[in-house]
Amino acid sequence: MSWWQASLGFASGLLIALVTAPVGVSGAVFLLPVQLSVLNVPSPAVTPTNLLFNVVATPGALLRYRERGRLGGPLTRLLVAGTLPGVVIGALVRVFLLPGTQVFRLLVACLLLPLGLWLWVRTLRPRHRPAPSGGPGHRAIAALAFAVGVAGGIYGIGGGSILGPILAGRGLPVSRVAPAALASTFVTSVAGALTYAVLALTTPGAIAPEWALGLSCGAGGLIGGYAGAHLQPRLPENGLRLLLGTLAIALACLYAAEALT
Template sequence: MEGWAGAAAGFAAGLLIAIVTTPVGVSGAVFLLPVQLSVLQVPSPAVTPTNLLFNVVAGPGALLRYARAGQLNGPLTRRLLAGTVPGVAVGATVRVFLLPGATVFKLVAAGVLVPLGVWLCLRTVRPSPPTDAPVRRVALLAFVVGVVGGIYGIGGGSIMGPILVGRGQPVSLVAPAALASTFAASLSGALVYAGLALTTSVSAAPHWTLGLLAGLGGLVGGYVGALVQPRLPENGLRLLLGVTATAVGVLYAAESWPRPT
């Protein structure tokens, strides 16, 4: 899909996805990937830096709303930033040189999202008391998630959010911290991809038009999503996050499954 139709589809996708995902601390880039690969036909691995560009443009909308509500000043935000920012730079390098193919990429994404989504749904049905992991453990986990996020093009916070929520942390605390780390890590990752595009023949540069237009849609949708979050039930948000992560993982697995010739 090209021209005005592709631009309109990118903006609409960014807007609608951000409205749904922002309340649970997900930027929406994780769900923009199927739109890029299946609808807009963006080549791999250019889809990953395009996702990161989307996060950079869309992030300030939700962050502005959370900042006004005083939800960004906390130790959890600092822990996530300390881990995901360097991790996503490592992941970006792995994505370009080791996982350039779309099929392998989808299988990696499915392997992360399906168990994570199922686990979160189970923890929501049978909740456990909140736990506060040591600073080093959270930062180390954030680094590992940042590497995966750099490969996947989601900045890392979109995976870290479900993990923390599954451990019993409230969505109202996790969502702002996860989005802040996603924004910072995505900015770092986008710069790394831009540098790699100058030193390799692989298509590592983002699709600038799509990333910017989808990001503008996400900018508006993210603000709206952050605005309505306090009015949504906690368990409903947890289930929404778990179900959507599982559904996207299953979709990726199905698209990567060998078809009979």
């Protein structure tokens, strides 16, 4: 890895995590296009490299949330219980069945675009009736977390970019969703990265992560994530929802453009 790749990876990880950590997104979804299109990380090695970024980057934000007593709780346990087995299955699917990325990008775009728009509409034009305070049920959250875990294992995304908009759109406050989504991202990324490392020992091809690049990006994300989590209490709930919706729409447009070119 050259010095400019390391520098670009560090700067990208820092800036992305600074913006995404307040809403529970690790930033790996936005780092993925940089790795594919700019840094030319081969596939499927880009997936465990992104997971390695999550492993290094998310503890910064988690530490800040823990200092404020917002880490843990039933939502975190539900998300971890669902995404953990999903990410292992997703890694196996990626290596043996689905090495490409075009279909995934289009599916993510189709999911996140309406979610982002929905968050914007619900925030700017709230309904007269209050949303149900309980949010989605436990089984629905666990099933959603499992599906997101599979996607995370296949494409190296933490899952917060999908879990966040859905859970926030269903009425859960972003201040509660963010630390739970990041904790789930960290645990599943560790499991996913280890799964790819084991598969790399027995399977030919570019499967092992690009260690130097993943660590460089993660170091930037560690700093940016801590700073972003520090900023969250200073942002109003509506501002966080609009930020989450904007990130979802931006990612959907980015992935749709890449999938159709």
